[in-house]
Amino acid sequence: MSVPMSVSVDPTSVDPNHHQSAPAPASSVAQDKQDKQDKGEELRPHAEDAFAVELAALAAQDDRPRPARWRMSPWAVATYLLGGMLPDGTVITPKYVGPRRIVEVAVTTLATDRALLLLGVPGTAKTWVSEHLAAAVSGDSTLLVQGTAGTPEEAIRYGWNYAQLLAHGPSRDALVPSPVMRAMAEGMTARVEELTRIPADVQDSLITILSEKSLPIPELGSEVQAVRGFNLIATANDRDRGVNDLSSALRRRFNTVVLPLPESADAEVDIVSRRVDQIGRSLDLPAVPDGVDEIRRVVTVFRELRDGVTADGRTKLKSPSGTLSTAEAISVVTNGLALAAHFGDGVLRAGDVAAGILGAVVRDPAADRVIWQEYLEAVVRERDGWKDFYRACREVSA
Numbered sequence: 001m002s003v004p005m006s007v008s009v010d011p012t013s014v015d016p017n018h019h020q021s022a023p024a025p026a027s028s029v030a031q032d033k034q035d036k037q038d039k040g041e042e043l044r045p046h047a048e049d050a051f052a053v054e055l056a057a058l059a060a061q062d063d064r065p066r067p068a069r070w071r072m073s074p075w076a077v078a079t080y081l082l083g084g085m086l087p088d089g090t091v092i093t094p095k096y097v098g099p100r101r102i103v104e105v106a107v108t109t110l111a112t113d114r115a116l117l118l119l120g121v122p123g124t125a126k127t128w129v130s131e132h133l134a135a136a137v138s139g140d141s142t143l144l145v146q147g148t149a150g151t152p153e154e155a156i157r158y159g160w161n162y163a164q165l166l167a168h169g170p171s172r173d174a175l176v177p178s179p180v181m182r183a184m185a186e187g188m189t190a191r192v193e194e195l196t197r198i199p200a201d202v203q204d205s206l207i208t209i210l211s212e213k214s215l216p217i218p219e220l221g222s223e224v225q226a227v228r229g230f231n232l233i234a235t236a237n238d239r240d241r242g243v244n245d246l247s248s249a250l251r252r253r254f255n256t257v258v259l260p261l262p263e264s265a266d267a268e269v270d271i272v273s274r275r276v277d278q279i280g281r282s283l284d285l286p287a288v289p290d291g292v293d294e295i296r297r298v299v300t301v302f303r304e305l306r307d308g309v310t311a312d313g314r315t316k317l318k319s320p321s322g323t324l325s326t327a328e329a330i331s332v333v334t335n336g337l338a339l340a341a342h343f344g345d346g347v348l349r350a351g352d353v354a355a356g357i358l359g360a361v362v363r364d365p366a367a368d369r370v371i372w373q374e375y376l377e378a379v380v381r382e383r384d385g386w387k388d389f390y391r392a393c394r395e396v397s398a
């Protein structure tokens with residue numbers, strides 16, 4: 001028996017960690033969220049709120065065919081991610097900096113009956129791309145399951161509101177749908193973060209959902225059938241491989257797109273500068289003019305140590321145990337900017353980023369420290385124009 005499900009649940013009740021609590025009245029939650037948005041108080045607005053103007057402009061000017069329930073065409077989704085200019089002059093800022101083809105393949109996958117798996121080393125923007133894809137395709141990036149070793153099956157299928165269940169027995173009212181169930185019923189994009197951290201048997205509850213496009217509810221003798229527009233984006237970290245490898249049955253339900261590290265230093269400097277600027281504004285950090293030279297040095301250090309060779313290819317280096325990802329470079333520079341703004345002279349200097357770099361490089365206090373010292377003495381010290389940087393690093397390393 002297939003019962004069409006009308007899901008009108010309060011957004012707070014789909015939090016996988018709170019699936020047993022009694023829902024708060026939906027209207028007050030929505031109002032509260034609206035108030036905070038109006039005041040610009042949210043620490044980190046969702047993509048669909050932060051870029052609402054761009055998304056609305058894209059949807060309005062997009063005359064290409066849209067898949068069922070998509071807010072815009074695949075072309076417009078790709079433009080939203082990669083950036084561009086619309087006919088009326090609206091500038092779409094690039095969200096993802098990387099090969100266009102990767103974005104095109106990812107977007108196209110979402111318009112097929114296969115789900116999308118974003119794979120890559122840490123800090124390659126898997127979560128970031130997944131959020132922006134969901135925001136552009138469905139206008140909602142919040143139908144999210146965070147994968148951990150403790151993720152229960154209810155977080156992917158559904159749970160129960162136990163007060164209701166005990167009082168009235170199993171019914172649609174007592175059922176607390178997971179974000180995935182809501183996405184199926186409403187034809188939206190669901191997201192699963194860190195899929196390979198989820199225990200294998202829980203992961204497998206996705207197989208029926210992705211192949212049959214249906215989620216059985218045996219307690220009610222019914223099911224939820226996915227409507228058109230439903231799809232799922234999962235992310236997984238290369239480094240976690242082997243933790244809970246995807247079963248081959250599940251892997252076959254996904255198109256895998258691997259997100260690469262930034263191909264050049266220029267691209268990475270560009271990514272770091274853009275994100276630092278955005279984050280700095282959202283944190284109300286006083287503006288620090290043109291820190292691009294310092295950003296370039298941070299990126300150079302990270303890339304050289306990551307690649308195990310200096311940028312000119314001349315000197316081989318040992319790589320430390322940390323990942324030294326673009327994401328870490330972003331946080332080192334953000335911290336540096338805060339230091340410069342609050343305790344320095346308002347200019348980003350070597351001394352503001354040195355401690356952050358040390359923290360990112362030296363994860364293992366013994367082995368990594370030796371690698372760092374060797375790099376400082378053999379490479380940084382000899383480099384033209386890097387004297388201040390060398391001194392600042394020596395100071396914090398002592």
Ligand SMILES: Nc1ncnc2c1ncn2[C@@H]1O[C@H](COP(=O)(O)OP(=O)(O)OP(=O)(O)O)[C@@H](O)[C@H]1O
Pocket residue numbers: 095096097098120121122123124125126127128129235236237262271275326327330
């Ligand atoms: N190619 C890129 N284009 C734009 N932003 C990028 C790129 N690479 C990294 N970033 C930035 O790096 C930050 C971290 O990205 P994100 O958290 O999505 O990484 P991740 O791949 O999910 O990492 P993890 O495996 O640790 O979960 C984001 O702020 C994102 O903007």
Ligand SMILES: [Mg+2]
Pocket residue numbers: 126127128235
């Ligand atoms: Mg992530």
